[in-house]
Amino acid sequence: MKAENKHSKIISAATKVFAKKGFFTARISDIAKEAKVADGTIYLYFNNKYDILLSVFEEEVGKIIENTEQLLSTECDPRKHLEIFVSQHLMAMKKNRYLAEVIQIELRQTHKVIKEYRDNKFSRYTTIIAEIIKDGQKMGIYRQDIKPDLAKRAFFGALDEISRVWNTSLETNYSVEEIADQMLLILLAGIQTEPLTEPE
Amino acid sequence: MKAENKHSKIISAATKVFAKKGFFTARISDIAKEAKVADGTIYLYFNNKYDILLSVFEEEVGKIIENTEQLLSTECDPRKHLEIFVSQHLMAMKKNRYLAEVIQIELRQTHKVIKEYRDNKFSRYTTIIAEIIKDGQKMGIYRQDIKPDLAKRAFFGALDEISRVWNTSLETNYSVEEIADQMLLILLAGIQTEPLTEPE
């Protein structure tokens, strides 16, 4: 109980610190200070620095997956599904402005070898997009010439880059909703059979 | 002359090493070994480790920009322009499989403060996309409700993620041309006024 509490205090401190300084530049002592525990305490809850990063990543992505899958199950229209995915992703990244960066770090930075011995949540996450697309193709809503494997990468990349910029750049003139709308507009039009018209 | 030679030998060694190990895990001695020079020699050509990264980034991105802009100037159709951008980007990343990763690293990893004191080539690069879109909007080819600032991020993100995966993942079943086609298909449909039909 106390333990649970401390574990998650460290996780959220780490998310913050990693995002601010990057994984390699972040010091354990930074995380410890942010979490208001001693350096050594961190090693009671995690094996090593990399383990912290991995935990942050898995826990946070895990939450998003659960959330998204739950919401998806309440709908059948693949267009709606895409909308849900897009807005869930962007909202999650906005809510936890550090998370977007941590995902980036974990995704690109980390030593490839280490990465493979855990089957990561992340690939399950992008698979959701591929499945939405496949569904839509079966129903004739999305074009047959779209390759779900490629499209999922492109879509994830687009969303990811958009949220990266939130935290880095200055031009935060748009609200999450505006951005979600705009993204959906582009992505949906990109793969739909019919153009923008509503079903007549 | 000898100097020039060594400078670029180091650059290309560094590109390779950074991509393979990541900026922080790469050792100067790795780069030195790869470039077949002594560790100290590197400091005759670069101020420090970060300076090497920055140089790699600027030089390589610089080349792509020149290339792309040159090609764009030979065409007027914004659809063609998008096609050129997409295929140039993907081809460049494929040709230099390390570069894609270095861009990622520089883009996400590096300490934000340092990043700002050089006005980086990168933002000029994405601006190209925004300009293509604005042009197309003026000509009524691209939809007015697309916001070029957002679309450029989305497009760059999509392309970037696609090329990241080339180097990381196993599923390299597609050729560059296939991928370029597919991307163009999605991105163009995403912003075009008219659906897929050719002008009648």
Added chain:
DNA sequence: ATTAGATAAATGAATGGTCATTCATGTTAT
């Protein structure tokens, strides 16, 4: 209700390994 003796958690100073960077020395070219 208090105390003593355990056990569990937490602490943070000390350790040790890892490099980036320097520079005294060597090599090459002019």
Added chain:
DNA sequence: ATAACATGAATGACCATTCATTTATCTAAT
């Protein structure tokens, strides 16, 4: 001979991790 280049071993800073010690929590006996 002298300047320009190149070398790589030595230096020193940095920081993840450990562990001897301290502090808090629990158990049970008086």
